[in-house]
Structures are given as structure tokens and as C-alpha cells.
Amino acid sequence: MTVRQSIVFNGDLGSGKSTVSVEIAKRLGLRRVSVGDLYRQMAQEREMTALQLNLHAELDQAVDGYVDQLQRDIAASGESLVMDSRLAWHFFTDALKVHMITEPTEAARRVLARPSGPAESYTSLEEARTKLRERSESERGRFIVRYGVDKARLRNYDLICDTTRANPEQVIQHVIDVYEGRLGADVLRAGQPLLLLDPTRVYPTEDVSALRGLWDADLAAELAESGEEPEPLSIGYTGEYFFVVDGHRRLSSAVRAGLPMVPARLVAEVDEPVVGGMSAVDFFTTQARPGLIHDWEDAHGITLPLPEHALLDGGPVLAGEPGAGA
Secondary structure (H helix, E strand, C coil): CCCCCEEEEEECCCCCHHHHHHHHHHHHCCEEEEHHHHHHHHHHHCCCCHHHHHHHHCCCHHHHHHHHHHHHHHHHHCCCEEEECCCHHHHCCCEEEEEEECCHHHHHHHHHHCCCECCECCCCHHHHHHHHHHHHHHHHHHHHHHHCCCCCCHHHCCEEEECCCCCHHHHHHHHHHHHCCCCCHHHHHCCCCEEEECHHHEECCCCHHHCHHHCCHHHHHHHHHHCCCCCCEEEEECCCCEEEEECHHHHHHHHHHCCCCEEEEEEEECCCEEECCEEHHHHHHHHCCHHHHHHHHHHHCCCCCCCHHHHCCCCCCCCCCCCCCC
């Protein structure tokens, strides 16, 4: 079993990075460093909000320069630790790089529910969602310009965890299992990131009617009872939406079993080819038609937001169907 030296976390605001990283550090007996706490302290000292400090940092390189040097020094020290930082994955080499994501409205709910401070305060769910998006976009643009790296690219990471429906204990145990080599080792050895996705947020690319004969009610029951992880799905990513390339039956079973996360391997993201030279974005646009998405929703009792291309599709969305009036 190969255990990497450190674990570095980054990801969406409200995805649970702090909760998870604090507990993992305790269980593994490692020191934890939070760059987010440092930025909030810097914002408070300057009498700024976190968003204002981000915007200020786009013009003043000294803000990032101080934090960057701190991370470089820690990475060079050789100390095994847990790092909660939006850019630690760029500075650390011998580390498990964990990227945590969650559905934006759920992230806003979590942030709104926690105690606010001078650097981070919101008055409504919509304000929280808007400002979280603005902060993330500000950081992404700054990192692209200043470091030439895109934090939104999944191949920067070893493990991507969707925490939308998973509780902290489930996420903590999965991350430790990956860190200690008990989960996803084959995927990581192949040089691919391991995805742990909320199955109710993954889009189909095949008609339900073509899959019904392949579904197995017993498989869903076995998954629910055993708690074992199914074989990884093959997944594409548009930069906003995850979709199945191979593994619809396994995805269906995971949804019906109520699993909060399902393992997957990344086949292609954004402009990378999926099949026949077609990019992930083009493949999803071509395959994920409104009727196909609605049939999947009806068969599983879930709701998937219609992507923009589906809303603009030539086939009408009928009144009363998901996406009508959106």
C-alpha cells in the first residue's frame, strides 16, 4: 500500500472543505493549515469582505505573493500535513489532491447557515449564491492570468468529491480510503482522477427505453444493503455537467439504491475527445436531448436541470414538464 505524504484540499465554497479537512487531520494525526482562514484574517485586517479582497488581489500581487511563498515553504519542508487551500495542488507534488464540489444552491444554503463574520456575510440565499459564484470566478481568472493554471480543470486533481448529498462522515471515510489505497487505486494508477459523484446529478446519454431490459432491480437492492462501491462509471464533463459515457445500468442502480456518491473515472472533459474525435461538450450537446433527460427523470424520480442547449433544442418543452418556463 502506498500512502502519499500530504492531503491538499480545494474546491467550491460551501463544499465542506473545512469540516472534512479538520476531521481528517485529527484522525491521521497531521497538522492542518488553512489558507482560507489566512485570507479571511487578511480581509478583516483591511476591513474588506472576502470578495473585495479577491478583487483587490487581482491588482495587488503582494496579497497572493505572501500566501504563495508560505505554501511553497510548507511544500518544500517535507512535512506530512493536511492543507486547505485553493492553490495548494499547484505547489505540492507528493500529495493526494482533493477537489470538492457541490450543487451551487446547496453550497449557498450551507454558507448562509454558518456563523458570519466581517469578511463573509450574506443576507439571503440568492445573495450568497451570487457572491460565491463571483468569488470563485474572480479566483479562477486570477489564477489563469497569474499562474497559467485553471482550477476548474479536473485533471489537476487525484480525487473529485461531490458532497451535495453525502454527509461529512461519508466524505471523510472515502477520502481516507483513497489516501490509504483502499479505494480507487486502479483508477489513480492509470493516471486518471477518481470521481465520487452524486448519481442524481449525472446526466444520461442513452434512451431509457434502450436500457430497460438491462436494468436489474436486484443490483440496486444489493448495493443498498452491502454498502459496497459499484464498478467505476466512465464519465465525461463539459465544465459544468457530468454525463455517462459508459455505465448507465450501474448509474441507474446507484440512484435507485439511494447512494450519495458513486465512483467514476474521467474519460474526457471540455474539449477533450470522447468518441470519434467529438469533444465532451459537443458529445453532451448532441446526446443529452430534452426528451431523453425527462424520461430518465421520470424513471428515477429525480430532477435534472435542463442544460442551456436542451432548453434551446428544436423539440419543445411541454408545459408542466421539468424546465418549462425556465
